[in-house]
Amino acid sequence: MNFDRLPPALAKALEGHGYERLTSVQDAVSKDEARGRDLLVSAQTGSGKTVAFGIAMADELLAGGELQRSHTPQALVIAPTRELAQQVSRELAWLYAETGARTVTCVGGMDPVKERKQLERGADIVVGTPGRLRDHLERGKLDLSELSVVVLDEADEMLDMGFREDLEELLDATGQNRRTLLFSATMPRAIESLAKRYQDDALRITTMGEKRGHGDISYQVVTVTQSDVENAVVNLLRYHDAETAILFCATRDNVKHLHATLSERGFSAVALSGEHSQNERNNALQALRDRRARVCVATDVAARGIDLPSLTLVIHVEIPRDAETLQHRSGRTGRAGKKGTAVLLVPYPRRRRVEGMLRQAQIPAEWIDAPTPEVIREMDRERITEQLLAPVEVDEEDRVIARKLLETMSAEDLAAAFVRSQRLAKPQPEELLDPTSRPPQRGKRAGFEDNVWFRLDVGRHDHAEPRWILPVLCRRGGVSSDAIGQIRITDRETYFEIPRTMAERFEKSAQRTLKSDSDEFEARARIEVANEVPDEVRNRRPRGEYRGEGGGGYEPRSNKGYEGRHRKPFGRPHGGGRPEGGRPKSGGYPKKGKGYSARPSPKPHNG
Structure with a gap:
């Protein structure tokens, strides 16, 4: 496919940028039937849409083959996020470089005074976000x-x-003779409504397959227990060993938590969420482009507009809210003809919801088990062997060191030492629980057959109750509620179970959060492995105790006489019996004015 239909300036720019042919969407908008018409284009992310609408607007900007100068902008491009707007601006800058077109970018987080001065000096193309424009x-x-x-x-x-309100105000301010080009990965009713209002006899262009939005993306679904989500993320990153990967979380707090967890495990990771400044976001993206970081943990909105050629793996750490979000997230990979992998981590009880979402999106997915440590170690052996056998250039200094090492140890020992250093440089894989297993007996959940008892030096004397203790254990240990087994409270102490596979990580997290915890009650509460567990605790569950997620929940206990006490109980009274801050299973929130605060606890990280 050649560039005969394009203006010479654009054809020259494409050839200079390494283009050998146009993509499907670029070819479609350059055809005679699309010229001068409003366009409603549905194309997958990464298919060359920016260059496509750059080509589509050429007839208006380059009438007669040359740029028509004007005191006011001739073209306006509106994008949802700063990163996407800046990316679009860069693409249009090189595409129209031969024409001398002036491009101004207007996005939130940048200096508005500087943008206004640029607009006053004159702009041919303006690219920006709705709010700033x-x-x-x-x-x-x-x-x-x-x-x-x-x-x-x-x-x-x-x-x-x-x-929508911002878009309507901007579109209403334009003249009646302007062309309107709508580009979107999906076409919900809201888009069709907008098109009917602001477009006239629009040409519909669809370059995506009918069965799924991203033909170059392989979808996989991995079922896990809720407590194993982070461990599964670690194993997936180790198994795929992607050059660049992006992990999607639902909230800023979850991004922050997962980023800290991965960094502690030894991954070179950056975070992107709404709490980061523009400079922090730019630095994070640059670290990914420079390969100083290989993992990006982000929220949906923060990841819009990210274009990383090396991105080959997307992990949905938390389930997308709908099929469109699934496609938008996954579209960060599999771009411009390259292959990518999108993995959904699904707590076993929520698998039906994901099945429905995949059907709605018409996306076939492979349901697989999470990679085990044995499989990952086998992959490591293959990768290390391939890496060491690859030809490399060495200088004389390298050979001097090699000869000195060979004088003190055998070649086999030297090779083994180097292999070991390569293995130890990689984060260790995690043992995972079987998400489909069932409790072998009442009161025991899968994964608690082999457990470790921990001790918390707070008991009934401190007015401790399970509904307040459980959120504390989740926060301090960095786990979700279903990682906590039976909780048994005595007069001075509280004992609880943690699966042995998670015990070491839980203990380290509990000690780390103790140092940084600002709450006076939690700060004085020490969590440690219980070397000795009283028989009455191990063999008998006192009346009214909490069995944990694996033990069937609460037994009723009378609260008679308790509500009137004025002494503040252990910790902040957390809203309800669940760490998610929901309503308690019995009793309601403690009432204000009775010595308690009704403030609910923050959500612990659940993914």
């Missing part, structure tokens, strides 16, 4: 009256993010 428009610094073409990139995501 609307701000310039209302201040009279952005004149859209003479606009020839407007592009809405990732239009579905902008509507999902609540930018």
Whole structure:
């Protein structure tokens, strides 16, 4: 496929950028039937959409083959996030470099005064986010009256993010003769409604397959226990050994927690969420591009617009809220004809929901088991062998050191030492529980057949209750509620179970959080392995105790006379019997004015 249909300046730019042919969407918008018309384009992320609408707007910008200068912008491109807007601006800059087109980027987080000065000096193409563009428009610094073409990139995501009012104000400020190009990975009803209002006889272009949105992405589903989500992430990263991977979490707090966990385990990771400044986000992305980091932990919104050619693995640490979010997340990989893998981590009880989501998205997925340490070690052997047998260039200094080492040890010992250093440099894989196993007996959950008892030096004397202790254990140990077995409270102490496979990690996390915990009650509570467990604790469950997630929950106990006490109980009274901050299974929240705070606990990390 050649570039005969394109203006010479654009054809030259594409050839200079290494293009040998146009992608499907680029070819479709350059055809005669698409020229001069409004376009409604559905194409997968990474298919070359930016260059496609750059080509589509050429007829308006390059009338007669040359750029038509004007005091007001001729083209406007609206994108949902700062990163995507900046990426679009860079792409259009090199595509129109031969024409001398002036491109101005207007995004939140950057200096608005500088942007206004650039707009006053003149701009041919303006690229920005809805909020910042609307701000310039209302201040009279952005004149859209003479606009020839407007592009809405990732239009579905902008509507999902609540930018409809901003988009409508921007589009209403444009002239009636402008072209409107809508590009979107999906076409929900909201997009069709927007198209009917602002487009006239739009040409519908679809370059995605009918059965799934990303033909170059291999989808896999891994079922795990809730307590093993982080361990499964570790094993997946180790198994795939991707050059760059992105992990999606639902909230900022979960991003922060998972990023800290992976960094502690030895992964070179960065985080992206709404709490990070623009400079922090730029530094994180640059670290990924420079290969100083290989893992990015992000929220959905923060990851919009990320374009990393080396990204081959996406892990949905927490289940996407719907099929469209699944496709948007997964679309960070499998871009521009490259292959990628998207893995969904699914707690076993929620597998039905994921099955329905995949059917809705018409995406075939392979249901597999999480990689085991044995499989990962076998992969390590193959990779290390391949790496060591690959030809490398060495200088004389390398040979001097090698000869000196050979004088003191055999070649086999030297090779073994080097192999060991390669193995130890990699994070260790984790043992995982079987998510499908069932309790062998009442009161015991799978994974608690072999357990470790821990001791907390707080008991009934401190007015401790399971509904307050459970969130504390989850926070301090960095686990979710189903990792806690039976909880048994005595007068001065509390004993609880942790699966042996998680005991060492739980103990380290509990000691680490003790040093940084600012709560006076939690700070004085010491968690340690119980070397001796009283027989009455091990063999008998006192009345009213909590059996843990594996033991059937609470037994009723009378609270008579307790509510009227004015002494503050152990820790902050956390809202309810579950660490998620939901309603307790009995008794309700402690009432204000009775010596308690009704403030619910923060959510512990659940993925």
